[in-house]
Amino acid sequence: MAASTLTEWFIPHSIRQSNEQVIKARTVVGVGLIAGALAPLFAVEYWMLHHVAMSIGIALGGLGLLLGPLLLKLTGGVRLTAEFIVACMYAMVCWMVYVNGGILSTSIVWFASIPFTAIFVASRRSGIVWMLLTLAGLGVFFLLSATPGQLPPVPIDRAEVPLLQAKSLAGLTLVVLCLAMAFDKAKVKSLTALEQARGESERTAEAMQIMMTQVTRSIHAASSASREIASSTTLMARTMTEQRHRADDMVQVTQQMAVVTRQNAEQTGSATRLADNAGQAANTGGEVMHQAVLQLNQAKDAIGHAAQRLEELGQRSDEVSGIVQLIRDIADQTNLLALNAAIEAARAGEFGRGFAVVADEVRKLAERTQNATLDIESKIDLIIDGTNQAMVAMREGSQQLQAGRHHTVEAQEKLHGIIQESHTRPTCWPK
DSSP, X not given: XXXXXHHHHTSOGGGGGXXXXXXXXXXHHHHHHHHHHHHHHHHHHHHHTTOHHHHHHHHHHHHHHHHHHHHHHHHOOHHHHHHHHHHHHHHHHHHHHHHTTGGGOTTGGGGGHHHHHXXXXXXXXXXXXXXXXXXXXXXXXXXXXHSTTSSOOOOSOGGGHHHHHHHHHHHHHHHHHHHHHHHHHHHHHHHHHHHHHHHHHHHHHHHHHHHHHHHHHHHHHHHHHHHHHHHHHHHHHHHHHHHHHHHHHHHHHHHHHHHHHHHHHHHHHHHHHOXXXXXXXXXXXXXXXXXXXXXXXXXXHHHHHHHHHHHHHHHHHHHHHHHHHHHHHHHHHHHHHHHXXXXXXXXXXXXXXXXXXXXXXXXXXXXHHHHHHHHHHHHXXXXXXXXXXXXXXXXXXXXXXXXXXXXXXXXXXHHHXXXXXXXXXXXXXXX
């Protein structure tokens, strides 16, 4: 567990966006740490055999291998670090073969690990390049070994050579095994992480599907409320048209009443000037006054009906205000759902980009619905204010009309008395 944590520490965050890069990074770090940890063991052994040059070369090579993971941590370059580690191993093996007897050295078998390691930590192309370099190195050491005096003397007793050869082969086998295990572990861990990411993506997709269902329901509710508003607005417009027609009728009745009043005044003047025709004029005035009373009664009924329609219009305006408030609540809820959708899409990362676009469009639709609701609400407030003013004016007109009707009735009663007197007075006049 501690080794796994140490390996993960050397992998920078910029590499974790790609599973393939993570696998390679874990393999590179594992090879650098394992090879760097094994190198001191061989360095100590050759130090005890008094082969100082061999011991120092192995120690420096191991230090270079340990610096590989640190290079990855600082630069984030997986390929650069892999080539650096392979180069350190190649230089260390060349030095070991050079100071340990050339082509007949017990360290010559370590050349086999160079192309193998390059393929593991870098790529097949890199393995081919390092294989060619390995063959070139073998050729150089073959020529050096064939020429006496070209290689430094080996201070190790020949009796120790078989044991050292066996240890070299065992060490090479161990390194190959560790490389394979490091690669397999990195692959298994990355596949596990990929499976977890897939499960998380599926859960995110299910959450987005549920959210889209809720958003669709909210949109349908908003559409239904909009249709109700349109219906209520149409009804309100029809009511206002009827009110205008009633007001026109009231104006006509008032004009007729004014005409009748002027006619009544003319008839009264004529009755005053023409005493001989007083009876006939009085009868005519009585009929005209009776018609005026009837017209006033009709005007009263029309004004009462118009006032009733205005009261209904006020109630309709209150209903429309409630519907507007409902739409505003739905728009707020839709906006909140769009915000939650954007948050879930952001958590989903690459998989949630499409849902983020849908969530943004839903948020824009909610904002347009809020703006339209505010506009409708302001217009409805204007209609309600106009309706209230019309209701006040209608009440005042009704009161004035009631007073005029009362005066007209009194005038009719007085005129009726005059008519009665005009009918009875001739019987009392002297002949």
